[in-house]
Amino acid sequence: MNTFKLLVASASALALTAPAALAEWQPKKPVEFIIMAGTGGGADQIARLLQGLIQKKDLSPRPFIPINKPGGSGAEALRYMQDKTGDNHTVMMTLNSFYTTPIIQEDLGIDVTEFTPIGLMAMDTFLLWVNTDREDITDLDSFNAAVSEAGKDWKVGGTGSGQEDSVLTAMMEAEFGYDVTYIPFPGGGTVAKNLVGNQIDSTVNNPAEQMEFWRAGNTKPLVQFSAERMAAFPDVPTAKELGVEIEYYMQRSVNGPPDMDPEAVEWYVNLFQELFDSEEWQAFCKSDGLTCETMMKGEDLATFHANQKVAHEKLIEKVGAASITGE
Amino acid sequence: METILVSLTAGLLEAFQPLNLMMIFAGCLAGLFVGCMPGLGSVNGVAILLPITFLVPPTTAIIFLAALYYGAMYGGAISSITLGIPGASTAVATVFDGRPMAQAGKADQALMAAAIASFIGGTVSIILFTLFAPPLAAFALKFGPQEEFALMLLAFATFIGLGGDDIPKTIFSILLGLVLAAVGFDIISGSPRLIFFDMVEFQRGIGFLVLAIGIYGVGEMLWTLESTSGKVQMHNVKISMSRMKANFKQIREYINSTWVGSFLGFFVGTLPAAGATPAALMSYGLSKTFSKDPDSFGKGNVAGVAAPESANNAASTGSMLPMITLGIPGSPTTAILLGGMIIWGLRPGPLLFTESPDFVWGLIGSMYVANAVTVILNIALIPIFIRVLAMPFTLLTPIIFTLCVLGVFATTDRMFDTWIMLIIGVVGYLMRKLNYPVAPAVLAIVLGPLAERSLRQSLISAQGDATTFITRPISLVCICLALALVLFPVVQRIMRKRKKAAESQA
Numbered sequence: 001m002n003t004f005k006l007l008v009a010s011a012s013a014l015a016l017t018a019p020a021a022l023a024e025w026q027p028k029k030p031v032e033f034i035i036m037a038g039t040g041g042g043a044d045q046i047a048r049l050l051q052g053l054i055q056k057k058d059l060s061p062r063p064f065i066p067i068n069k070p071g072g073s074g075a076e077a078l079r080y081m082q083d084k085t086g087d088n089h090t091v092m093m094t095l096n097s098f099y100t101t102p103i104i105q106e107d108l109g110i111d112v113t114e115f116t117p118i119g120l121m122a123m124d125t126f127l128l129w130v131n132t133d134r135e136d137i138t139d140l141d142s143f144n145a146a147v148s149e150a151g152k153d154w155k156v157g158g159t160g161s162g163q164e165d166s167v168l169t170a171m172m173e174a175e176f177g178y179d180v181t182y183i184p185f186p187g188g189g190t191v192a193k194n195l196v197g198n199q200i201d202s203t204v205n206n207p208a209e210q211m212e213f214w215r216a217g218n219t220k221p222l223v224q225f226s227a228e229r230m231a232a233f234p235d236v237p238t239a240k241e242l243g244v245e246i247e248y249y250m251q252r253s254v255n256g257p258p259d260m261d262p263e264a265v266e267w268y269v270n271l272f273q274e275l276f277d278s279e280e281w282q283a284f285c286k287s288d289g290l291t292c293e294t295m296m297k298g299e300d301l302a303t304f305h306a307n308q309k310v311a312h313e314k315l316i317e318k319v320g321a322a323s324i325t326g327e
Numbered sequence: 328m329e330t331i332l333v334s335l336t337a338g339l340l341e342a343f344q345p346l347n348l349m350m351i352f353a354g355c356l357a358g359l360f361v362g363c364m365p366g367l368g369s370v371n372g373v374a375i376l377l378p379i380t381f382l383v384p385p386t387t388a389i390i391f392l393a394a395l396y397y398g399a400m401y402g403g404a405i406s407s408i409t410l411g412i413p414g415a416s417t418a419v420a421t422v423f424d425g426r427p428m429a430q431a432g433k434a435d436q437a438l439m440a441a442a443i444a445s446f447i448g449g450t451v452s453i454i455l456f457t458l459f460a461p462p463l464a465a466f467a468l469k470f471g472p473q474e475e476f477a478l479m480l481l482a483f484a485t486f487i488g489l490g491g492d493d494i495p496k497t498i499f500s501i502l503l504g505l506v507l508a509a510v511g512f513d514i515i516s517g518s519p520r521l522i523f524f525d526m527v528e529f530q531r532g533i534g535f536l537v538l539a540i541g542i543y544g545v546g547e548m549l550w551t552l553e554s555t556s557g558k559v560q561m562h563n564v565k566i567s568m569s570r571m572k573a574n575f576k577q578i579r580e581y582i583n584s585t586w587v588g589s590f591l592g593f594f595v596g597t598l599p600a601a602g603a604t605p606a607a608l609m610s611y612g613l614s615k616t617f618s619k620d621p622d623s624f625g626k627g628n629v630a631g632v633a634a635p636e637s638a639n640n641a642a643s644t645g646s647m648l649p650m651i652t653l654g655i656p657g658s659p660t661t662a663i664l665l666g667g668m669i670i671w672g673l674r675p676g677p678l679l680f681t682e683s684p685d686f687v688w689g690l691i692g693s694m695y696v697a698n699a700v701t702v703i704l705n706i707a708l709i710p711i712f713i714r715v716l717a718m719p720f721t722l723l724t725p726i727i728f729t730l731c732v733l734g735v736f737a738t739t740d741r742m743f744d745t746w747i748m749l750i751i752g753v754v755g756y757l758m759r760k761l762n763y764p765v766a767p768a769v770l771a772i773v774l775g776p777l778a779e780r781s782l783r784q785s786l787i788s789a790q791g792d793a794t795t796f797i798t799r800p801i802s803l804v805c806i807c808l809a810l811a812l813v814l815f816p817v818v819q820r821i822m823r824k825r826k827k828a829a830e831s832q833a
Contacts, residue, residue, distance in 0.1 A: 039655065039665075048666030066666065071532070072512030072519075079530050083741075105518055155788050161516055183472070183788050184515055186780070189655040196653075197468030200788070212654055212676025 025263035027062040027089055034092040036077035037159060038070035038187020042124055042206040046252055047093040049284060050121075050275055057278070059271055070186050073160035074101045078110045084257040088264040091118060091256050096164035098255070099305075099312040104162040113309065116256035116265055117301035119272040121281075122290040124250040125230060126168055126204045127221040129214075131195055140223050140242050143202070147178050150201070154180040157191040157200035165191075165204045167312075168225065168248050170319040172204075175244060195219055206250060207232060207289040230289040251308065252290070253301060269297050334684060335457055338692025341386055341685075350383070350391040351693065355701045358398020359708075362415060363405040364734075385671035386686060390693035392664050393647075397449065397697045400603070400643050401705055404441040404636055408434055409715045410727050412544040412734070416535055416773070417603040417639040420611040422543050423766055424624060424631030430551075431627050434713045439574040439706065440629045441636040444585045446702035448637030451589035452596070452644035453694045461680065464652035467597050472784035473796055477805035478598070479778035482605055484809035485612030486770050487816065496763050504771025507533050514780045515787075528743040535604075537735055537748045538772050542765050544731035545752025548724060550759045571706075581633035584614040592638030596645020603642035605777070608770050610638035616816060625766070644694060651675055651687060 033051055037043040044066075051064045069077035074097035084090045092115075102110040130137050137143050147154045158165040161184060169182055183200060185191045188209040194200045195210075196218045203210075207230070213219045221236045225248045229238055239246045254272055256265065275281055276295040285292035296304055341347065357376060376395065383391070403418030408425035421441065428437040455463070470478075487497060510521045511532025522529045588610035595606035614634035615624040624631045650661045654675040668675055673683055680687055715723070735748045758765050789795035797803050 045669065049669050052666045052669060071514070072516075075512050075519075076531060079527070083527070083531075107519070152790060181787060181790065183784050185784070187655075189653070193468065193649075193653050193655055194471065197471065199471035212674055212678060216677035218677065 025088070025261065025267050027060055027267075029089055030062050031060065031064045032090045033064040033066045034077050034080060034090060035066055035068045036070070036074035036092060036094055036097060037068070037163075038185075039068055039189055041159060041188025041191075042208045042250070043093050043095050043252065044068060044187065044189070045208050046121065046284075049280075050093075050272075053275055053278060053280055054271070057274075059274060068187075070160070072101070072105070073097050073162040073184075075105055075108055078102065078108065078112070081115065081255075081257045082110055086259045087257050088261055091254055091268060094251070094253050094255055095124075096167070096250050096308075096312070097160070097162060098251075098253075099309045100162050100164065100167060100316065103309075103313055103316055112255075113302070113306050114258040115305075116258065116260040117305060118254040118256055118265065118268045118297065119276065120251060120253040120296035120301055120304065121272065121276060122252045122285055122292045124206050124208075124252055124290050125224060125226040126165070126206060126248060126250065127210070127225070127233065127236065128223045129195060129203050129205050129210050129219050129221055130201065131198055132217055132220050133198060134201075137222070140237075140239075140244070143222055144176050144178075147176070147180060147202075150180075152179060152181055154178075154202070155200045156180050156182050157185055157194050157203045158182055159186070159188055159191060160184040164248070164250055167315065167319070168204045168246075171246050171248065171315075174319050175246060192219070211288060232287065232289040251304075253296075253305075273297070331457060334688040335692065337685075338688035338690075339695060340692075341689045342390060342692040342696040344387075346383070347387050347390050347693065348696070350387055351394045351697050351700050352704075354391045354394025355398040355697060355704055358395040358400075359402040359405070359701075359704065360398075361395070362399030362402020362418075364402075364730075385673070386689035388667060388671065389664070389686065389690050390697070392667060393690060393693050394697040394700070396643060396661075396664070397640070397694070397701050398704075400449075400640050401442065401445050401701050403639070404445070404632075405438065405712055406730075408437045408441065408632070409712055410544075410723075410730065411547050412727060412731060413536075413539050416539065417607055417643075418635075419539050419543070419604070419769055419773075420607045420635035420766075421632055423611060423635075424626070424628050426543075426547065427625070427627035428629065428632065429716060433627065433629075434716050435570065435709055436574050436577060436629060437632045438709045438712060439571070440577065440581055440632045442702050442705040442709075443575075443578060444581065444588065444633035444637040445640040445705075446698060447585050448589040448592055448639070448641035449644055449694070449698040449701075451586075451637075452593040452641035453691065453698065455590075455593050456644055456648060456694075457691055460648060460652065463597055464648060464677075467649060467653070469801060470598055471799075472781040472788065473799050473802045474805065475598070475781035476778060476785055477796060477802040477809070478595075479605075479774050479781060481805050481809040481812070482609045482612070482770070482774050483778070484812040485609050485616060486767050487813050493762070493764075497767050500758070500763050500765065500767040501771045504768035505775045507538065507768075508772045508775030509779070514776065515783050528741070533747060533772075534738065534744060535772055536738055537744045538751050539769055540731050540735055541748040541751030542755035542758075542769060544727060544734075545749060546755025546759060546765070548727060549752065549756040552724075553756075553760075571709075577629060581630040584610075584618075584630040584634040585637040587613055587617075588634045588637030589641045592641030593645040595638075596642030597648045602646055603639040604773050606642035606645075607635035607639040608773065610634045612770075613812075616812060621816075625764075640698075647690075647694075651679055651690075652677060 033047055035044050035047045047066050051066050054060050054064050069080055077092060078101060081090065081092055098112055102108055102112060137146055156169050158169060166182055173179060185194060188205055191203050192205055192209050192213055195203050196213050210219055214221065221233060224230060224233060224236050224238050225246055226238060227240065227247055229236065256268065273295055276292065282292060399415065400417065403413065403415040404421045407413050407418040407421040408429050411422060411426040413419040413422055425437045428434065510529055512530065513520050519530045591610050591613065592606040595609065596603060611631060611634045614630055615621050618624065618630060646661055649655045650665055665675060673679065673686060731748065732745055735745050755765055785795055796806060
């Protein structure tokens with residue numbers, strides 16, 4: 001009998017839409033939750049967690065369906081969103097390639113400031129990782145020595161030319177004066193796996209991407225690129241502490257395509273605010289070294305995007321687009 | 328070993344709880360439906376049904392989803408055989424021989440073979456998973472870009488024999504597939520390439536299902552119309568117990584292909600890059616190459632149904648391995664499962680086996696049970712499935728056509744892809760008419776992007792030095808096998824000719 005009740009309950013959970021909220025805008029069909037990166041990476045993990053929370057807490061009358069579009073360092077996803085102009089049933093989990101990809105690939109014809117900002121869920125950080133088999137590398141100095149000696153034979157894995165990790169790698173090359181080989185993979189998870197399998201020599205992964213391998217003792221972090229040490233990594237020095245002026249963050253915001261209806265935007269903002277405030281999200285932020293104090297939204301987020309775009313244009317100009325694309 | 332037995336028993340007991348058993352039934356049925364509807368896809372199915380899993384304990388939830396995933400793997404074969412449209416990309420190779428069998432009035436045999444081969448593939452795979460999960464995960468880590476590329480070469484090599492006698496036509500077909508697969512964004516630099524007529528729609532590339540449905544759904548339909556002038560014979564197969572028994576006994580004809588598919592499928596599935604579709608195609612190619620009667624493949628050889636079906640089920644279990652041990656989903660559906668796991672507070676990674684043994688073993692236990700349930704359901708439902716074929720051709724054709732259009736539109740949500748599918752359909756028909764094999768083109772579309780990525784990654788990491796493929800042991804072995812596979816049919820052909828010549832002289 002219990003099982004019967006359960007099935008009835010689940011059926012009604014699927015069928016019911018809150019009748020009280022009829023006046024408001026609500027999704028009328030499944031919402032495509034685009035991820036501009038591959039499976040297993042930071043953005044992917046976050047999107048899947050949010051999607052699950054939406055369903056668990058029954059926050060949407062229609063499900064969110066995560067879809068990975070990692071092609072061309074996020075170009076595929078950006079193009080997709082542009083084609084969806086005015087669509088109220090598509091939102092995208094973004095990362096910094098949201099800014100860098102349109103700068104590096106001008107012929108894409110995308111201006112991200114036209115997209116509809118919804119909410120900044122977190123600021124993520126980067127660490128420099130090597131395999132624990134490399135016993136000769138214990139800190140940044142021994143890392144730099146090893147890289148300088150290997151030169152072009154040093155293989156750095158990343159998620160694609162123009163992605164944030166390639167920008168950060170270019171910043172390190174400029175700072176330390178070496179030239180490494182950058183190999184693109186289809187997602188942060190694959191990058192982490194290749195580091196564990198010693199197919200590549202180092203990576204600049206986000207904490208979430210390496211957390212489980214680090215806990216299992218497969219990989220080790222050397223430096224963090226945030227202003228202060230994260231709670232999750234109290235023993236890992238920041239670059240600034242070591243006298244290296246590299247500080248770089250990853251934004252993790254949710255955005256809609258250009259020209260979304262204001263009512264729909266309001267619904268999505270409320271939805272993501274609720275997710276942001278949830279215990280589960282805050283706990284995830286804490287364990288994975290994400291900064292999640294307040295959710296930036298609306299005009300503030302639009303300004304933030306505009307500023308970040310300019311900052312990345314300058315950064316790319318400084319390190320040179322060629323050093324990022326490897327041409 | 329003892330600990331594995333104890334854990335497995337606990338897992339099986341868990342799967343036999345009444346609630347769990349019920350969820351397995353529900354999951355298998357839902358999966359069958361989802362799998363056989365072209366365009367619906369197991370991704371949407373799992374995503375839509377995910378909320379149900381929050382009402383039950385995590386172990387029950389994963390059991391339900393695993394059953395659904397399993398059911399979908401079987402379901403794909405049903406539409407491949409009865410309608411000639413692959414319900415999912417994993418079932419494309421099943422069309423090659425499944426459709427001709429159905430047209431010859433042997434749909435029940437094909438469905439029976441698919442069910443039994445899937446069962447064996449799934450079971451072999453789960454046993455391997457149970458016994459060797461940790462060492463296999465370690466082996467998967469040894470697979471860098473070079474090894475992936477060598478594996479892809481091996482896959483292509485298995486298909487050289489597929490085109491029959493006309494090797495230049497086969498190569499043309501492969502190249503056509505590779506060109507179509509290259510449309511869209513460059514994998515490495517991200518710049519758009521091969522954008523025909525500068526239409527921005529091409530930037531997103533041409534989806535695999537668009538091509539597969541075009542070639543097999545529409546192309547086949549046009550071909551059938553032409554070759555029979557619409558007077559298609561109907562096959563109202565009468566199912567009786569004795570016929571079922573006879574079908575069951577046919578197992579001897581395809582058991583070898585099934586073993587090959589099972590082991591190959593599991594192995595390919597465990598590699599994060601590959602997945603069930605290449606596994607099924609490779610298994611088909613291998614079975615044909617080593618068959619005593621390779622010419623009968625593509626014309627309704629039951630081994631041609633069993634080989635891909637055993638491989639895709641084995642691979643779907645195999646792809647759980649990188650998900651559980653590395654946190655990298657091997658397929659879009661396992662990616663949704665991964666999302667569920669994160670919600671249940673489980674972090675997939677190297678520590679999951681030791682930190683959440685109940686969950687992992689519950690999942691493994693449920694795979695044994697789900698596999699058995701699906702095979703029983705499937706065999707029991709065969710009489711219903713083949714009813715489809717009893718429909719008059721004038722009724723069935725419009726239905727297939729509608730499903731093709733709907734299936735493509737539903738997966739990508741844009742009319743552009745539907746037009747492409749129709750054009751590809753005409754191209755597929757012309758290829759059939761001019762006697763070009765279409766299977767190699769389909770293979771190239773699936774494997775092309777995987778091969779391209781790994782080739783370029785390897786060359787970047789070796790700084791352009793192509794010897795990197797033969798200095799790495801695993802890669803070298805794969806390449807040697809690939810060479811052997813290419814040469815084998817040639818040698819075989821020469822031997823046969825000599826034999827014939829000798830016979831005619833005598």
